[in-house]
Amino acid sequence: MEVTEGAVTVEVPEQEGEGKTDAVFFNPVQELNRDLTVAVLDAYREREERAETYLDAMTATGIRGARAAAQGWDVTCADVDPEAVELAESNLARNDLDGRVLERDVNALLWDEYVDVVDIDPFGSPMPFADAAFANTRDLVCITATDTAPLCGAHFDSGVRSYSAVPRNTDFHAEMGLRILLGALARTAGRFDVGVDPIFTHATSHYVRTYLDCTHKASAANRSVQDAQGYLYHCEDCLYRESSRGLVADPPEACPRCESNRISAAGPLWLDAYVDREFTASVRERVTDDMGTAENARELCTTLERELDEPSHYDQHRLCKQWGVGAPAMDAFLDAVRDAGHDASPAHYGGTTFKTTASIDAMRDAASDLGP
Ligand SMILES: C[S@@+](CC[C@H](N)C(=O)[O-])C[C@H]1O[C@@H](n2cnc3c(N)ncnc32)[C@H](O)[C@@H]1O
Ligand SMILES: [Zn+2]
Structure with missing residues (x-):
């Protein structure tokens, strides 16, 4: 069937049922994620004029890459699935758009060439692709994570294993997931002397999406690996919470409010801001009326611009x-x-x-x- 999003119309396969099928993947529910990607790319190019190349590293139907190409980005789409590659090629062609389409594993491709902006949009955790992304991207790493149960502590072992941190199941679970993800990504980037600044991040329904502005400097990496990280403590009896900065946990012995000793500690996780308010305002201004989710996208930006920087909600x-x-x-x-x-x-x-x-x-x- 045909789907129109923003300036492009693409062919996407019918998706059978909820589970993973053999068809090339397309999720209509991710339209908000894609609309905001286009707005972020537009806002980012104004801020970082030299950014030209965009790698849609897990392209599936090619829809994200096609939308970026329609904005004038020098686009490469990649996927390991040959049927996805064929479909992405034909979707670029039917919109008269230039762009390379490669049948490559993102981890191999990124070790071969540098890009300005990379988009990692996997099934589940992005961590298997994070090393290659931070080592070989000059400016901006865009990442989606859909494994919210591990991230928020509901699937504890998987969360610990994937994110090298202790996530806890709290009443602010989506923010727990967002901060565990950002903490793990910042520590991964740090291994390549890359500091990260999350300029736009949102937790929406079943996923977390973040855009990390990269600075290739050891001092910036130190800041995002050490100063920006810490722990969140949460009383399981009365909902009291507090946080501590740094990579060494410092939990209260008992809850200062109700004296319960059922205090859970989560971390290390990202404690700094997860959006840049000024950048978020310029993302909002770049949401266009031809986007199917324009109203929701603008509302989400406005809420993020006004949201306090407190570490939990x-x-x-x-x-x-x-x-x-x-x-x-x-x-x-x-x-x-x-x-x-x-x-x-x-x-x-x-x-x-x-x-x-x-x-x-x-x-x-x-x-x-x-x-x-
Ligand atoms: C969630 S889908 C991407 C959806 C797409 N970005 C969109 O917005 O509609 C994930 C895609 O990643 C591809 N993939 C999985 N592992 C990969 C790898 N190691 N390198 C490149 N692509 C991969 C899958 O074949 C699948 O098409
Ligand atoms: Zn308490």
Whole structure:
């Protein structure tokens, strides 16, 4: 069947059922991810004028590479699947777009040539491809991870194994996954003397997507391997949390709030910001009306621009359940927290998630006069 996204129309195979099939892979649900990729590439080129080459390293139907080629990037599409290569070639041709299409394993291809921007969009964990990506990309590494259960601690052994860190299953699971992923990617980049700056990152439904601006300098790598990393501690009884910087964990002996000793420690993970607000604003400005997810994409950027840099978020419904009270309207709740002198913002993790500098008790006091 034909699919139009932005400026391109491509042929994609019918996907049978939910599981992995033999057909070349295409997921319509990832349109938001692809629309934002196009907006990020556009914003990035303005910031880094010398960036010209884009490797869509796991191209499948070629849709991402075709959309980047339509923007004027010098595109290479690669895939190990010969049927994907044939389809990507014909999809570039039907849109009159230039671009190389190679039947290559991304790990082999990247050791052969440098690129300015690489896009790693695998089934599951990106870690098997991270070494080659950071060693051989000059400017920007774009990465999707769909293995959210290992990343957020729900599949503990697999998370530890893949990300060389301890993830924990908390009530802020999507952010746990995002920070475990960024921490592991930064440590991988550091092995090649590459420092990373996550200029745009989002956790959406079943995946985490991040764009890492690379600096090829040992001092930058030191910063992202050591200063930007740390641990998150979480009380399993009362939802209290705190963090510590650095690669040596320093957990509280008991919860300072409820004295429980059921404190879980997660890390090492990324504790610095995961978006650059100014860059995110310019991504929002580059979302175009011909994108199928334009409204959601702009809204996501706006939320990310306003989201506080606190290392974890709360779910208001979960808190209210814990307090045994009905949940007040979200805007009124956040206003009450702000009126009590704290910062508060909605979070991009959906539903009633938010970030705040207030403690749990301060939030409860602030919200006590609000009805459901
Ligand atoms: C999730 S799909 C990519 C989807 C595509 N980027 C999109 O936006 O529609 C993953 C693709 O990676 C390919 N692949 C798996 N291992 C690979 C490797 N080592 N090198 C290159 N491609 C690989 C698969 O054949 C598959 O087509
Ligand atoms: Zn506690």
